[in-house]
Amino acid sequence: MLKKPPGIEDVFPDRITKWNHILNTAADVFSMFNYREIIIPVIEFTEVFARGIGADTDIVSKEMFTFEDRGGRSLTLRPEGTASVVRAYVENGEYNRLSACKFFYRGQMFRAERPQKGRLRQFNQFGAEMFGSGDSYYDYEVILMMDLISRKLNIKDYTLLINSIGCKECREDYIQVLKAYYKPLLGSMCKDCNNRFDKNPLRLLDCKKESCAEPKKDAPDITGYICDNCSNHHYRVMDYLQKSGVAYTEDPRLVRGLDYYTKTTFEFVTDKLGGQNAFAAGGRYDNLVELFGGRATPAVGFASGIERLFLLMDEEAGETGIDYFLIHSGSESLKVITALIPKIISFNLSIDIDPEKTGFKAQFKKANRENAKHALIIGDNEIESGKFIVKDMITGEQKIYDLDKFDHYLKSQIKN
């Protein structure tokens, strides 16, 4: 039997209703805030991610599906959306002249990690990005959108964590302070943290190991070290959130694994995803557009994992069934009833039929299984008498009509 590669899922029809509900809810909220959809490629030149996300990040250094095209150029299946949207924005000369240019996207992402609960190699995200304004309002706006989406999806018991990791300048100052603090403690800390010390000192704050808990406890918080500009921005965002009733928790230890963030970072977390905890995350990235060769353009955005939202949502009621299951008694009646199908469909009514079964019992069984609202019966007896029968599959009630008034019957159904 042929199998799918590890960490890749098929989404069968029984999950599609819930799946589309997530996608539609997100798209609705985005459009309420004037974010418009952009369809970005699944494949980019590897450079887009290497430069955008950061060559030293885990995503780029060990989690990308990368291959060469026939010309020997390195291509990569996108591991996230932001880098592609930025590339598209910079590359397009029309959109990058707009202020507060808003996009949203949705689609598959790929990361070559070991699959586990809430983590797949091919997974789906939706996300929103705003380009062209450094105003704290927009940080608030994207957070508000994700909060609204979470509420509309009826997700319970989540926490919004928020932090500011400062701008390029003040973050550097803080990193020096942090390294000075940690340096004498490195001996008692884990191997990973010793690596982080040089590669990405901010992540020292993120270690969950017991050996590092003690030194971490008294580490200086970034909040006291960021510049006035960043600090004001940070408090402004929190003020907006508070005044509009969006609950949040300030977490000065929240750092993110992607290099491009500046100032605001945030995560929507829950303890119901096993080893994972975030179902949405994002932040501001004021330097990324410039890094991609565009004019200096501040930006902010976020992304959310659809499979993770799916796991957090309650089971939804099953799909709604078809309108009519057509029941026949073999060859001749099958001809008659088949000829009516285009007519029924033209009234926007959905149908199904089993041409191979001729027994009524089996056909009714199938009608029931397909959740049909009605059964339309035209068998040999009906053809002989010029009638057709409609059975209401919920009440069990059955009515007989004249076959030459079939159109009239359909019209009367539409009015209901």
Add this chain to the structure above:
RNA sequence: GUGACUGUAGUUCAAUGGUAGAGCCCUGGAUUGUGGUUCCAGUUGUUGCGGGUUCGAAUCCCGUCAGUCACCCCA
């Protein structure tokens, strides 16, 4: 990449080293043209794969593949 656990019917799971089973699903039947509930009957297997131990392996051992969960990290 590292680790732990699990692989038996379509599915969920049984089976002291001794003839591979049950529920659900599916198919058929219970006044032959009427579903759901009920009752009866029936189909379904290279026990993931390959070796080894044994008179005998689903069961024990080794390898391999797959899945799940966790770590790292992330949505």
